[in-house]
Amino acid sequence: MLKILTPTLIPLNNILVSLDSPVQSEYKKRGFKIFIDTKYNHEQHVSTTGKVAGLPKDNPYKGKLKNGDKIAFSYSVVANRTFKSDGENFFPHIQSNYMKQWISGTEERLNVICVPSIINKKWVFTYIDRNGKFVHGGEGTENEMERWLSQFSFGEVQTFEFENLITYQNRQYWKCDVDNVFAKIVKGKPKAIGNRLILKPIDVLVPEYVFSQMGVVAPPSAVYNREVGKAKVVSSNGDFSIKDGDIVGFDDMFIERYNFDGKDYYLLKSDKITSIYGE
Numbered sequence: 001m002l003k004i005l006t007p008t009l010i011p012l013n014n015i016l017v018s019l020d021s022p023v024q025s026e027y028k029k030r031g032f033k034i035f036i037d038t039k040y041n042h043e044q045h046v047s048t049t050g051k052v053a054g055l056p057k058d059n060p061y062k063g064k065l066k067n068g069d070k071i072a073f074s075y076s077v078v079a080n081r082t083f084k085s086d087g088e089n090f091f092p093h094i095q096s097n098y099m100k101q102w103i104s105g106t107e108e109r110l111n112v113i114c115v116p117s118i119i120n121k122k123w124v125f126t127y128i129d130r131n132g133k134f135v136h137g138g139e140g141t142e143n144e145m146e147r148w149l150s151q152f153s154f155g156e157v158q159t160f161e162f163e164n165l166i167t168y169q170n171r172q173y174w175k176c177d178v179d180n181v182f183a184k185i186v187k188g189k190p191k192a193i194g195n196r197l198i199l200k201p202i203d204v205l206v207p208e209y210v211f212s213q214m215g216v217v218a219p220p221s222a223v224y225n226r227e228v229g230k231a232k233v234v235s236s237n238g239d240f241s242i243k244d245g246d247i248v249g250f251d252d253m254f255i256e257r258y259n260f261d262g263k264d265y266y267l268l269k270s271d272k273i274t275s276i277y278g279e
Contacts, residue, residue, distance in 0.1 A: 009053075009054050009166070009168055009173065010054055010055075010056070010057060011054050011055070011056050011175065012056055012057075013056060013178075014056065014175040014176060014177055014178070015052060015054065015055060015056070015065075015071075015175075015176045015177075015178060015181060016052070016053040016054030016055075016166070016173045016174070016175065016176070017050040017051065017052060017053060017071065017073065017077070017173065017174045017176045018050055018051050018053040018171070018172070018173060018174075019047050019050040019051075019078070019172075019174060020047070020050075021047060022046060022047055022078045022162070022165075022174075023045045023046055023047065023078070046075050046077075046078035046079045047078055048072055048073060048074070048075050048077075048078075048258070048260075049070060049071065049072050049073070049185060049260070050070070050071065050073070050174065051068055051069065051070055051071075052065055052066065052067050052068060052069045052070075052071060053067065053173050054067065054173065055067065060178055061178075061181075061193060064184065064193055065181075065184065065193065069184055069185075070184070070185040071176075071181055071183065071184055071185065071193070072181075072182060072183035072184075072185060072190050072258070072260060073176050073180045073181050073182065074180040074182070074256075076180065077164055077174055077175075077176045077177075077180055078162065078164070078174065080162070080163040080164060081161060081162045081163060082107075082161050082163060089104060089105065089153045089154060089155035090102035090103065090104045090108075090110055090152055090153065090154050090155070091103060091104070091105075091154070091155050093109075097114070098113065098114040098116075099111075099112070099113050099114070100112040102152075102154065106130055107130040108127070108128065108129055108130050109127075109128040110125070110126070110127055110128075110149070110152060111125065111126045111128065111137075112124070112125045112145060112149070113125075115139075120141065121141075121142065122139060122140070122141070123139060123140060123141065123142055123144070123145035124137070124138075124139045125137050125138060125139070125145050125148050125149070127152075162174075164176070178194075179194065179195065180194075181193065181194045182194040182195075182196040182198070182267055183198060183235070188261070190234070190235065190260055190265070191235045192234075192235035192236060192237030192238075193237065194237065195237070195269055195270070196237065196256070196267040196268060196269055196270075197233055197235070197236055197237055197242065197248075197267070197268050197269070197270060197273075198233070198234045198235040198237075198265055198266075198267060199231035199232060199233055199234060199248070199255070199265060199266040199267070199268055200231060200232045200233075200234045200263075200264075200265060200266075201226055201227070201231050201264055201265075201266060202226070202227040202230055202231055202232055202247070203224040203225070203226050203227075204224060204225050204226075204227060205222060205223070205224055206222075206223045206224065206225050228252055229249055229250060229251065229252050230247060230248070230249050230250075230277075231247070231248065231250075231255075231266050231268075232245065232246070232247055232248075233245060233246045233247075233248060234265065237270070241270075241276075242270065242273065242276060246276055246277065247276075247277040248268075248273050248275065248276050248277065249273070249274045249275035249276075249277070250268055250272050250273055250274055251272065251274065254268060254269070254272040255267065255268050256268070
C-alpha cells in the first residue's frame with residue numbers, strides 16, 4: 001500500500017525504485033552492440049539494479065540507504081507479471097532448442113521438452129491448467145508433438161501487466177519488497193545490505209595432467225572447473241562471524257545466482273553457511 005504526499009510518493013512497506021529500463025534489450029561485447037528480443041525468456045533479461053526513489057517512514061535501512069542510492073534487487077521485482085488479456089489463445093513464453101512453453105490469457109500452459117536419445121529425439125508435451133494441474137499430454141516424435149499442438153489456438157502478441165509497476169505523475173516506479181534488496185552499489189561494486197551474503201564462485205584451473213590421464217589432448221586455452229558448495233565472500237552484510245575474503249561452505253541448493261556487470265555472483269543467507277574456511 002502507498003501513502004500519497006504531493007508531490008512525492010512515500011511507500012508504507014516497500015522501497016520504490018526507478019529504472020532506466022525494465023528490461024535489458026542490448027549489451028556490448030568486444031566493441032559490438034548486440035540487441036535482444038526480450039519477448040521470449042523475459043525473466044532472463046529484466047533489470048536487477050535501479051535507484052531508490054522512495055523509502056518507507058519506518059526505514060529498515062536507516063543510515064544505510066537514502067533516495068538516489070543505486071541498489072541491486074531480486075529479478076522478481078520486474079519479472080513478476082500477469083496477462084492483461086483473458087483470451088484463450090496461447091502465446092510464446094519460453095522458446096529454446098530443447099524447451100518451449102506457451103501461456104494462454106487464462107494462465108493455462110503448454111510445455112514441450114526435447115529429451116535427447118541415441119537414435120532419435122523424443123519430445124514430452126503437457127497441457128497444464130491454470131491451477132497447475134496436469135490435464136493431458138504425451139511423448140513421441142517431433143511430428144507427433146506438432147500434431148498434438150495443432151489442437152490449440154496460438155497468437156503472436158500478448159499484453160502483460162507488471163505486478164510491481166506504479167505510474168504516478170507520468171513517472172514509473174517499481175515496488176520492491178525490503179527482503180528483495182540485497183546490495184547497494186558502491187563505486188561500481190555490490191555491497192551486501194540485506195539478509196544475504198554476496199559470494200564469488202571459485203574457479204580452479206584444471207591441470208594438463210588431468211587430461212592426459214583421461215587420454216584426452218589438453219585444449220589450447222585454459223580450462224577451469226567451478227567449485228561446488230564452496231565460494232569466497234565478497235561482501236558479508238555486517239555478520240561479524242563471517243568477514244570479507246572468507247571461504248565458506250554451503251548446500252548448493254540454497255544459493256541464488258546473480259550476474260552484475262558481466263560477473264557471476266552467488267547470494268546466500270547467513271544461516272545457510274555450513275562451514276567457514278577463513279581466507
